[in-house]
Amino acid sequence: MKKILITGFEPFGGASVNPALEAVKQLGEAKLEGGEIVVCEVPVTRYESVDTVIAAIETHQPDFVITVGQAGGRAGITPERVAINVDDFRIADNGGNQPIDEPVVVDGPDAYFTTLPIKAITRTLQEQGIPCQVSNTAGTFVCNHLFYGVQHYLSGKNIGHGFVHIPLLPAQDTTGNQATMSLDVIVEGLRLVAQATIDNKQDVAIGAGQIC
Numbered sequence: 646m647k648k649i650l651i652t653g654f655e656p657f658g659g660a661s662v663n664p665a666l667e668a669v670k671q672l673g674e675a676k677l678e679g680g681e682i683v684v685c686e687v688p689v690t691r692y693e694s695v696d697t698v699i700a701a702i703e704t705h706q707p708d709f710v711i712t713v714g715q716a717g718g719r720a721g722i723t724p725e726r727v728a729i730n731v732d733d734f735r736i737a738d739n740g741g742n743q744p745i746d747e748p749v750v751v752d753g754p755d756a757y758f759t760t761l762p763i764k765a766i767t768r769t770l771q772e773q774g775i776p777c778q779v780s781n782t783a784g785t786f787v788c789n790h791l792f793y794g795v796q797h798y799l800s801g802k803n804i805g806h807g808f809v810h811i812p813l814l815p816a817q818d819t820t821g822n823q824a825t826m827s828l829d830v831i832v833e834g835l836r837l838v839a840q841a842t843i844d845n846k847q848d849v850a851i852g853a854g855q856i857c
């Protein structure tokens with residue numbers, strides 16, 4: 646039985662909802678074959694975000710960690726390929742921090758790659774009719790910061806981790822101008838991310854690259 650920690654960010658930037666947190670509230674009850682899910686809520690604050698997830702890892706001792714945040718404008722669930730050692734916040738985080746071109750970790754490596762099987766995850770969700778695409782940038786705000794910071798902490802430990810961005814909820818865009826996804830599809834999509842992670846010790850070699 647594998648244990649999967651799934652984390653969700655609180656609302657930020659003046660919003661009252663974050664689909665990541667709404668999804669995580671339901672995922673504690675979700676069923677997996679050969680696994681169980683534990684969850685944790687994460688503040689959208691530069692260093693506290695990483696400290697919160699590290700504390701949850703130490704409490705729960707999971708086999709895998711899936712960190713989740715919202716990405717306004719994206720139409721699908723997007724497992725991230727890479728975290729970079731850059732904090733360049735276009736808006737202040739919930740703690741009022743707004744670093745410009747600072748490292749996440751001083752003297753850390755330039756980047757860390759995900760250790761989740763993102764191609765297998767993408768194939769699994771697409772087969773179930775849930776829009777999903779590999780993403781090659783997690784941005785330079787708190788999501789990238791958390792992705793990088795947790796990978797740094799997990800270096801040399803046998804715990805897989807990756808970050809997944811999800812679309813906005815329909816209620817977050819009443820103009821209808823942005824892509825959105827309903828909460829039940831997001832919850833099922835993230836459950837499948839966890840299931841595919843358990844089921845694929847090795848990733849599969851299928852093309853999911855992008856041409857700019």
Ligand code: PCA
Nearest residue numbers: 654714715786787788789
């Ligand atoms: N999305 C933001 C931070 C929190 C969240 O859910 C991001 O993409 O950095």
